[in-house]
Amino acid sequence: MKLQVLNKNLIPIILLALLSISSFAQKNRSFLKSQIAIVPQPLSLSVHESSFEFKDGQAILTNLAEQQSAVQDLKNHVSAITKFKLLEKKAGKTSIVFEQKLGLDAEGYELKVTPKKITISATSKAGYFYGVQTLKQLLSIETEKDSQKTAYLIPSVTIKDNPRFKWRAYMLDDARYFHGEAFVKQMLDQMALLKMNTLHWHLIDDAGWRVEIKKYPLLTKVGAFRKDSEIGTWKSGKTSGQPHGGFYTQDQIKDIVAYATARNITIVPEFEMPGHSSAAIAAYTWLGTAGIPIEVPVKFGRLYDNYDVTKPEVITFIKDVLNEIFELFPSEVIHIGGDEVGYEVWENTASVQKYMKANNINSPADLQIDFTNKISQYIEENGRRMMGWNEILGKNIHQDFAEKKSDKEAEKELAKNVIVHFWKGDLQLLTDAAKKGYGIVNSLHDRTYLDYSYESIPLKKAYSFDPIPKGLEPQYHKNIYGLGCQMWSEWTPTDADVERQTFPRIAAYAEVGWTVMDNKNYDSFKIALKKMQKHWDTLGINYFKDSDKMDAKWDAKE
Numbered sequence: 001m002k003l004q005v006l007n008k009n010l011i012p013i014i015l016l017a018l019l020s021i022s023s024f025a026q027k028n029r030s031f032l033k034s035q036i037a038i039v040p041q042p043l044s045l046s047v048h049e050s051s052f053e054f055k056d057g058q059a060i061l062t063n064l065a066e067q068q069s070a071v072q073d074l075k076n077h078v079s080a081i082t083k084f085k086l087l088e089k090k091a092g093k094t095s096i097v098f099e100q101k102l103g104l105d106a107e108g109y110e111l112k113v114t115p116k117k118i119t120i121s122a123t124s125k126a127g128y129f130y131g132v133q134t135l136k137q138l139l140s141i142e143t144e145k146d147s148q149k150t151a152y153l154i155p156s157v158t159i160k161d162n163p164r165f166k167w168r169a170y171m172l173d174d175a176r177y178f179h180g181e182a183f184v185k186q187m188l189d190q191m192a193l194l195k196m197n198t199l200h201w202h203l204i205d206d207a208g209w210r211v212e213i214k215k216y217p218l219l220t221k222v223g224a225f226r227k228d229s230e231i232g233t234w235k236s237g238k239t240s241g242q243p244h245g246g247f248y249t250q251d252q253i254k255d256i257v258a259y260a261t262a263r264n265i266t267i268v269p270e271f272e273m274p275g276h277s278s279a280a281i282a283a284y285t286w287l288g289t290a291g292i293p294i295e296v297p298v299k300f301g302r303l304y305d306n307y308d309v310t311k312p313e314v315i316t317f318i319k320d321v322l323n324e325i326f327e328l329f330p331s332e333v334i335h336i337g338g339d340e341v342g343y344e345v346w347e348n349t350a351s352v353q354k355y356m357k358a359n360n361i362n363s364p365a366d367l368q369i370d371f372t373n374k375i376s377q378y379i380e381e382n383g384r385r386m387m388g389w390n391e392i393l394g395k396n397i398h399q400d401f402a403e404k405k406s407d408k409e410a411e412k413e414l415a416k417n418v419i420v421h422f423w424k425g426d427l428q429l430l431t432d433a434a435k436k437g438y439g440i441v442n443s444l445h446d447r448t449y450l451d452y453s454y455e456s457i458p459l460k461k462a463y464s465f466d467p468i469p470k471g472l473e474p475q476y477h478k479n480i481y482g483l484g485c486q487m488w489s490e491w492t493p494t495d496a497d498v499e500r501q502t503f504p505r506i507a508a509y510a511e512v513g514w515t516v517m518d519n520k521n522y523d524s525f526k527i528a529l530k531k532m533q534k535h536w537d538t539l540g541i542n543y544f545k546d547s548d549k550m551d552a553k554w555d556a557k558e
Contacts, residue, residue, distance in 0.1 A: 047155060059094040082152050177493050394412065418439075
């Protein structure tokens with residue numbers, strides 16, 4: 001039975017620990033390095049003789065506020081599995097120690113386990129949290145054959161660990177299909193276990209508006225619901241015959257954000273602009289250029305009425321929505337989309353052309369950059385930073401789209417304090433942007449898009465992805481913040497569909513984001529993944545089970 005009740009949020013990790021049950025426990029059992037399964041692979045790992053055994057009444061030494069969420073997480077975890085109660089102390093003899101160690105990276109930690117003591121060292125809340133996540137994966141529940149006594153063991157190890165990249169993201173598309181609070185929390189649990197730290201939440205698109213905005217209630221009353229849904233594939237001519245809709249109230253979003261924060265995950269909301277705006281225009285016709293009432297589209301794809309960014313009232317609307325988004329999401333970064341903007345409607349609208357002429361704007365691409373820079377400035381004035389898909393650079397990356405093939409490229413330059421989310425185009429565009437000082441998140445579509453089939457992106461191909469492009473000089477590597485893996489949902493209407501496309505590839509991307517290249521080994525990853533797959537089995541997560549077959553096909557092509 002699939003876990004849906006997320007207030008029982010300890011269950012997933014309990015189940016993971018139960019998968020380590022063995023029938024050959026010994027009082028001072030030692031573990032081999034090959035028996036240690038951690039995803040993602042840590043920076044360094046040494047295995048020593050014997051093991052630490054959890055017992056009732058053991059004490060935790062903790063003195064800092066930033067240790068508390070990790071301490072509580074560990075206490076809850078151990079109590080739920082063992083029924084033991086761990087105590088907290090600020091001084092004296094203890095079995096588990098949380099200690100501050102200056103000089104470690106912000107998300108780094110050190111974990112030292114001996115038969116008598118566990119020590120987790122870090123400099124931040126994130127580091128302590130990740131130390132506990134590793135401890136959870138190390139826990140082995142073992143039963144002696146003769147006495148049937150159960151022991152809860154952690155192998156004696158020394159681990160020094162920190163991530164390769166600071167941006168390790170999973171994107172959930174809730175706009176095409178609304179998935180709901182329980183599913184989002186399930187995904188946050190799995191991300192946390194894999195040390196992923198960013199949920200890129202795609203909440204707004206042509207197909208639906210999923211976030212309550214109190215100043216504009218029609219956005220959800222109208223924009224969150226559609227009469228039907230295209231199914232199968234692009235331009236299939238088939239529909240489900242069923243209405244679809246839903247949205248998150250502001251209270252629900254606050255609860256989900258808090259749930260994520262407790263797991264060291266930042267939620268980055270995406271508010272698409274100026275394209276992919278049909279759901280908003282269906283709610284408020286005056287937002288578009290055509291001035292014609294529309295419904296929330298049934299078909300997926302590129303739909304070409306955009307926000308009329310030349311109207312002051314439209315800019316006011318966008319800023320009003322952003323103000324409420326600022327209140328809901330504490331993330332430093334706000335994603336504004338900016339992809340696949342159809343320029344034809346701007347080219348054919350007299351008022352837009354008049355505005356462009358009066359303001360010396362020579363092309364629709366320049367109009368988009370002019371608008372994007374103004375929104376970036378507003379976001380920055382509010383203490384945040386803008387992010388957008390790499391079309392915001394003004395380059396035409398859509399030579400394969402008939403309607404955009406002849407688009408002129410922009411002459412204006414994108415504001416510098418922007419994160420460029422690279423998904424399509426020549427890698428030289430990414431390299432050039434990095435050299436100009438832009439922050440880059442690399443989500444190249446043919447390497448990271450989870451809606452693509454396993455034949456297109458098998459597990460091995462996902463694991464082999466390197467966010468830093470070949471040839472980029474080392475001095476610019478710091479501008480590559482990391483990666484995102486994107487679960488676009490046009491053709492995955494159910495939670496099970498999303499799970500199948502996401503798992504197990506999300507584990508590969510987690511290791512891409514965390515583990516240094518020299519420590520990556522696909523064969524070792526697959527061994528560690530087996531324990532994770534058993535965990536998913538127990539939770540009822542519908543992961544893809546033919547990865548070896550798809551890997552073999554990919555190997556044959558390479």
